[in-house]
Amino acid sequence: MLLHDTALIYGRCLRQSLRSRFALLFGLLMPMLYLLFFGPLLTGLPLGGRGSSWQVLVPGLLLQLGLFGASFAGFAIIIEKGHGVVDRMRVTPVSRLALLLGRVLRDATVFVFQAVLLVLAAVAMGLRAPLAGVLIGFVFVALLTVSLAALSYALAMRMGTPQGFGPAINALTMPSMLLSGLMLPMTLGPAWLDALSHLMPLRYLVDAVRDAYVGAYATGHMLLGSLVATGFALLAVTVGTRVFRTAGA
């Protein structure tokens, strides 16, 4: 039943997304700009990592894509809630977990699709990375979008208005991006900043994807990143499902 319900909600959401080609590509704008106008600045700099500067930057841009895209997913549910669609689904026997999973899996699909386009553009710019590492990178993008979109839906259902939700997300995403070293590795910075960044779950993900992009798969970063990404996703989906179960206000 969970599978049936999830597939049903996923299909409906995906058809909604496909209706708007613009929304399908819009999330790409910011990371593409970074790739084009910021990426070339790094090619000659000593970034401390193995491999080229592209192997450091592109993993960060992939997760930035997921961070900014998925965090704003909640806007859609505010609109749906306003139309009464969420309640109309909640009176049916459909699984509450499926109401969330169908949506976050749609988000994961959209952002992995954007991530593929981003990597193709990066290859054109000069990125060279092993295929397995690139695929691992997509898995991390998917896990990150599932987590953040689930939390975004939960927050949006609770707040109920775009006026409250938008500023809240803005206040959360910018520090998350800067503090997790998405643009440049945190190890370049002072010790206090590096230590602070270890409080951000995203830091572990970006370290893992950077390892994957240089073909280092059996590393501590990879293990830690996988654990954090999976744990974060489970936690977020649990929180999100609870909101779909109880949301009464």
Next chain:
Amino acid sequence: MAIISTVSLARTFRTKSGTVQAVRGIDLTVREGEIVGLLGPNGAGKTTTLRMLTTLLAPTGGAATVAGHDLVKDPASVRRACGYVAQSGGVDPQLTVREELVTQGRMYRLGRARAAERARELAHELDLTDLLDRPCAALSGGRRRRLDIAMALLHEPRLLFLDEPTTGLDPAGRTALWDLVRRLRDDHGTTVVLTTHYLDEADALCDRLVVVDGGTVVAEGTPAALKLRYAGSADASLQDAFLALTGRSAAPADPAPVAV
């Protein structure tokens, strides 16, 4: 046999400006096959009561059995048995009428073919056949309301909750809806609980009325009994009975239109 029975069902909301006792304690019994009207002034707690009975909102007090299942312990069984039309509807304006109907049927666990068949049947019954492939946004208010109602009927529920189903319908649409409700009861034995501000509608359609004010039941009985008891004569208008009960008229700004 009672298909709904509630004991002191209550709901309190916590808001920034304090707590709101939307429903203070409703005792309600509805028998299988009845058409029951919930009446009451704006803010009386009608919608909140329906939202609890359909599992959308957890009660903060009391207990209820709906369609033979405990509301709190077994919400999934309650959901399978009920259909609900919210006061403000619930379709996505971008999607087509057919897509919304079929998806809704499948959420009620109908197979793909059966859901498509039910969508066609209901579209026929509610005069929406020509609109099946239009986006929901293109429907007029009254047609949208008919779609909302179709959305609650896909799984042929035993128990149907309608929150102000005829608000925004023209007189012909209103009588058509009354006929539909009567047909559902006569042909399928469906129990219907509806809210309305139109007293002529309550009078014409409902077997029994429950008047709610300030979150509690202040009167109940057949329309004739309420008129006799509160307005002094069975020939009095329900409006007079309602005024005597709540000290307010049902729809002050908008007198009940007469169906033609």
